[in-house]
Amino acid sequence: MRKISLDKLNQLFSKIAETQTLYMPVDTKTGARYEKWEEGKELSDALNTVRSAKDFFFPQTENLMDFKMEGKNIEIIDTRNEAEDFVIFGVRACDVKSFEILDRVFLADPADSYYENRRNHGTIVSMACTRPVETCFCQTFDIDAASPEGDVVCHKTDDALYLEAKSDKGEALLNSLNDVTEDTDGSAVDEQVKTVHERMSRLPLASLSADAFGADKTKEFFDRPEWAELSQSCLGCGTCTFVCPTCQCYDIKDFNTGHGVKRFRCWDSCMYSNFTKMSAGQPRLTQVERFRQRFMHKLVYYPTNNDGLFSCVGCGRCLSKCPIQMNIVKVMKKLGGKSND
Numbered sequence: 001m002r003k004i005s006l007d008k009l010n011q012l013f014s015k016i017a018e019t020q021t022l023y024m025p026v027d028t029k030t031g032a033r034y035e036k037w038e039e040g041k042e043l044s045d046a047l048n049t050v051r052s053a054k055d056f057f058f059p060q061t062e063n064l065m066d067f068k069m070e071g072k073n074i075e076i077i078d079t080r081n082e083a084e085d086f087v088i089f090g091v092r093a094c095d096v097k098s099f100e101i102l103d104r105v106f107l108a109d110p111a112d113s114y115y116e117n118r119r120n121h122g123t124i125v126s127m128a129c130t131r132p133v134e135t136c137f138c139q140t141f142d143i144d145a146a147s148p149e150g151d152v153v154c155h156k157t158d159d160a161l162y163l164e165a166k167s168d169k170g171e172a173l174l175n176s177l178n179d180v181t182e183d184t185d186g187s188a189v190d191e192q193v194k195t196v197h198e199r200m201s202r203l204p205l206a207s208l209s210a211d212a213f214g215a216d217k218t219k220e221f222f223d224r225p226e227w228a229e230l231s232q233s234c235l236g237c238g239t240c241t242f243v244c245p246t247c248q249c250y251d252i253k254d255f256n257t258g259h260g261v262k263r264f265r266c267w268d269s270c271m272y273s274n275f276t277k278m279s280a281g282q283p284r285l286t287q288v289e290r291f292r293q294r295f296m297h298k299l300v301y302y303p304t305n306n307d308g309l310f311s312c313v314g315c316g317r318c319l320s321k322c323p324i325q326m327n328i329v330k331v332m333k334k335l336g337g338k339s340n341d
């Protein structure tokens with residue numbers, strides 16, 4: 001394990017930025033957001049960013065390809081560029097776990113080469129949480145906020161940052177930082193992890209259980225009458241899907257530029273009334289069906305297709321951002337049986 005005192009963090013960032021583009025959460029008027037590091041920018045202490053780190057691998061909008069048309073000839077222009085190496089610093093445990101959920105979608109055969117390219121070039125430096133808040137429930141999904149996954153795992157104490165490599169990529173990054181870090185044992189970190197575990201056990205959602213949900217439970221939950229009440233006030237605004245680190249729906253659209261066509265991929269939301277609308281019509285005509293789709297996907301369909309893995313990481317973003325205070329916790333409590341009373 002390596003260590004650097006907090007008053008030298010700037011040296012650490014500057015060293016990383018010598019060879020790779022470095023992104024990190026910084027405080028803005030509208031909350032913490034990932035920005036490219038440059039001299040003068042400081043790492044935010046916020047628990048989590050407004051938008052998740054999924055944007056780095058699955059951006060909200062991307063130009064997939066262009067078509068140039070001359071008479072009857074159509075030329076396809078590949079707009080892909082090899083991504084530059086980059087480091088995402090300070091990713092929380094929940095968001096790190098979301099990458100595994102996205103990987104299972106985008107890297108399944110045939111892999112999405114746009115996503116894969118960025119994934120291969122990105123190094124994830126995670127940051128252990130010290131003060132999880134009342135909207136956090138990552139432990140419901142067996143995620144340890146105090147000991148995240150990642151290529152390099154960081155723990156921040158009152159006076160130092162501790163860094164531990166967990167992959168070959170992480171090892172390479174940490175080795176390149178030897179000049180500005182020093183060797184240390186992990187005793188300060190062990191103490192902190194213990195304290196954070198105690199804090200987590202006292203959180204209001206500490207005992208929230210997902211046991212009632214999971215693979216092959218479609219019949220059990222699909223026709224439950226509670227969906228009507230749960231979805232009654234949903235505005236279909238899609239905020240919950242846009243802030244969610246695991247939501248991965250997108251739409252592809254072509255735009256006529258006058259001398260060709262640009263094809264874009266943009267995030268979409270299963271909460272929208274025109275989502276997956278086809279010439280034959282819209283498969284989910286009512287908001288109750290759309291609402292049910294979102295939660296069934298996270299709690300039943302995704303686990304059915306992915307070895308029981310849930311498609312929620314308990315980041316709590318939908319709890320704090322939904323304009324009508326509806327969220328996955330309320331759904332789990334309503335449908336999830338005795339363990340969540």
Ligand code: SF4
Nearest residue numbers: 234235237238240322
């Ligand atoms: S659940 Fe909330 S955030 Fe999500 S679409 Fe409905 S109103 Fe919007």
Ligand code: SF4
Nearest residue numbers: 244312313315316318
């Ligand atoms: S469903 Fe809500 S709590 Fe779960 S990962 Fe998405 S935003 Fe976070």
